[in-house]
Amino acid sequence: MATLNQLVIGASIGAVLLLIALGLTFTFGQMGVINMAHGEFIMAGAYTAYLLQPLVGTQSVLVALPVAFAVAGVLGLILERLAIRHFYGRPLDTLLLTWGISLILQQVARDIFGAPNVQVRAPGWLTGGLDLGGVRLPYNRVFIMVLAVGCVVAIWLYLTRMRHGRRMRAVMQNRQLAAVSGVATERVDQLTFFIGSGLAGVAGVALTLIGPVGPTLGTNYIVDAFLVVVAGGLGQLRGAVIAAFALGILNSFVEFWVDNGASFAKVVVFAVIIAFLQLRPQGMFVVRTRALS
Amino acid sequence: MLTVQGLDVAYGRAQVLFGVDLVAPGGSLVCVMGRNGVGKTTLLKAIMGVLPVRAGRVSFAGEDITGLKTHERVRRGLGYVPPGHETFPQLTVAENLQVAAEAAGQVSQGAVDEALDLFPALPALLKRRAGFLSGGQQQQLAIARALVSRPKMLLLDEPTEGIQPSIILEIEEAVQRLHSELGLAILLVEQYLDLALRLADRFVILDAGEVVRAGDRSDLRDPSVHSLLSV
Ligand SMILES: Nc1ncnc2c1ncn2[C@@H]1O[C@H](COP(=O)(O)OP(=O)(O)OP(=O)(O)O)[C@@H](O)[C@H]1O
Ligand SMILES: [Mg+2]
16 A cells, blocks of 8 residues: 555656656757756746735645746746757856856846745645545646646647647758748747747646745656656657656655665666666657658 | 849859849749759748848848748748658648648638649559659649749749659640649749740859850840750
8 A cells, every 4th residue: 555655756757857857858959959957947937836826825836827828938938048049059158058058047036935845735625535445646646747747738638629730740850941931949949939838837836735835846846757758768758757757656666665665766767767878868759750660 | 123233142152143133024934954963953041031141132022021030931922842752742732732821821622623623643652652753743833832822923943853754745735734834933944955945934044153145035045055955
């Protein structure tokens, strides 16, 4: 039973990782931008929920989800416009630049909200849980999983069924051909960044349901999320889903089995991923075409 | 319709085009010729705004388009088929065409149908991913893709290069038809003299980034032309 309970916890962490990695699949997996400040968009989303709480009251989570999406999305857009776009095709510079920006954003959060963690109170219907013959399904964790699955479905529909999503895929697959086909690629980049960053904001709101909010909230997840994208196969939705849940569950089990296992869990997770990437350097799924095969 | 004046283009420090002039009147088919590496592809890319120009100007339909972004040039009526049968490999054939049609604001099915009309092989492949088509099929898709925006002028970069012979003929016929039946202006990069002799109204020959000869079809028979094209 304890095992099953741990599975639920692991899956919900996996769901959060998935939300974060979804955003990264857009900006890192498809545009090739290593945005270290992605973690701070998570934090921005979480603080958005915190700020909305006194204004909206107990149901603030539901309001916070779309608002945090917009706030983090706009932050991402600003970052892309002001900084990142000048460094396209220079991954190392981008990495350093966004890392610096990430530290600045953390400091800004510290100045505004103070260094100590703050708490967002979950609405009544998200406290407690369902008992299924000894297995406990906490409502907040179930909600996060539903949220993540909902986001994956929405993104998938967007990419495959909608005009802007189709255009986005075209730019990712062949930027120059998209441009000569009449696509305004810069606009597509902006939209990509908006959506990718917005998803981090949603992840931030989800995190307020299972823990406190602090200036370094994002840093705890960002590395794992990058690993999810790499292990899943760059730009692959399917791979990201599997890798996120696998990582979340693996992490929670190691933490559970080993005393004081948080850092040990990290070591195990890293080892597993390194071993996996030795076997499949291209990640779980790869884009296959006639030209490549 | 298209006028290029004194075009200089460079990759970083290496200059590739030197003062290239070119005129392509409406409805004409102009062949850009020359040996490998003389700058034909570079010229087309510069006309499309894919590469920045260092000096000179490009005007199209009476408008100076030198400073415009690529997609704005497409909006003005330039269609471009890059070398090497490029497609969006993970999109289906239908989606490949749709992207271009939507980007041009040409959401009507009409433009897509017209483009498909030209290549009878494509309609059966609409649901296939473009990356899994043969090279020849991909090239047909690439041309159709450039046509769905209903361009006033089509730029084709070696459309038959590396394509299986059976399809080369279909592509040549399609180009012929676009030009003579539909009156589309075409700028065609082509290395083979016999094909140019069949299709071109006018030609320019580049050598080491400069225009060394220009004239109309009859001038192509001049023996000196041959030496400019052979290796
Ligand atoms: N991306 C690039 N960076 C640097 N130099 C380049 C680049 N692309 C082309 N060149 C150089 O520019 C010159 C012209 O190249 P271009 O591709 O325009 O020639 P081309 O006439 O189209 O040749 P081909 O007949 O082989 O297609 C060549 O010397 C080539 O080496
Ligand atoms: Mg070429």
